[in-house]
Amino acid sequence: MKKLFEKTIKITEQDAKSHICIDFFVPDGYQKLVIDTSYSPKYEYDMARCKAFVQKCYINADREVDLDLLPTSSYLPLANHVSWSIDCPDGYIGTKHLSKPFQKHTISAEGASEGFLPTPIRSGKWSVTASINSIVTPWAEITIKVEGYR
């Protein structure tokens, strides 16, 4: 096993609804990639921030709500949510859409972890795309680690 790549990026509310593509190079001779993706923090507990977001949510849905009557347990804590896609040198091979903040993705010709198609590990430019579905904290860090197996 060899660590091929590691990067941490800070994201903010400005990154909501954006795709952040992170390229990395895979040399010759690898049979399997293990890609760890994570983001932190996962949750926002600040009551005032959460209430403001939930109010916006109801307004966007054209619904009335009195947040003083809505049990806070029905919406607290609010969560960040990032989906992860992977591209090999030949193109897109899938997405993992899951709320867990720590995920491990495995790619090889023989098989792939959930969300991805089995793909041979060709040398060249690969990429991981972080799709920022939700960021409710003022900022968060996303981290990608790639390990190659010969």
Added chain:
Amino acid sequence: MIAWHCIELHCHTNESDGDMTPTRLVDRASERGYEAIALTDHNTISGVEQAVEYGASRGLVVVKGIEWTTFWGHIVVTGGGSKLDWRTITPNNIDDCIAYAQEVGDMVTLAHPHRLGWPLCSCCHNDFDIERWQNIDAIEVWSHFNPHRDKASEQAIAQWQDLLCQGYRISALYGYDWHEPDLTPPIYAHTYLGCREVATRSIVEAVKEGRTYVSTGLRLSVTLTVLGKTYTVGDTAEQGKGKLQLSITPDGNYYHIDGVEVRGNKIIGDDWCVVEPCDMSGGEWDVDVKGKFLRVELVGSVNGQEGLVAVTSPIWLDGAIA
């Protein structure tokens, strides 16, 4: 020959955020009595082949699909033709993306358009400003749990009714949005499709032609007789004095079927609505068939909770946009 089948067109597995593997989903769908399902994981088709193959071994048809899970809403694309990279979808090109899905023969459904969205449910509310509604085959007028009394259902039906009044031929679907095994499910619903056979192309065709209704486990027979000809849901009828006939059969596969009651029949057109008394024995009513369409909503209760218990797609009338 068209027959009506219980088919669930919105299912997830652990290939995205569901709890079930593709094989477990197929097993649960068989146990539930579905005659076919569509696997529509969020932004991936990685589980489809396994589900299709295992379904074939269990006698369950699995239709290939995907749920485009974008920042601005969710759209279910069913049929297996579309190869679009979901990351390319934006509010500016959504109509072109939908047109592409149509060109490759897929069926396009607006998923849970009025569910609360970000940040309570990741981008679940539909925020797209769709212009070419003629390319939308169906809307999930009901979704997930307690659809019979949900505010999102009420809003979705209102939007659908408005589009029907504009002349768009859009079908009504229920989306279970199935994520977990749900051995003892809360109140949910079924979609019934009028298909020539239980196979992908016939299922897609049924939705595109409007042969659909949703209910809390009630199998319906809806016929409209006008000028000596008889029509059913999805047909195009002539206008005139007509007779609407409705029969109701409880579906034993529906988990809460013993708790379902019918109290009234709302017969709805584009600018008119009549409410007739009705119970589980159905009935027949004289109707003045006019306008763009005629459809039926049944009012009742499930486990004592009042609400709608069935919504049919329209019988189209001459003059609606194809």
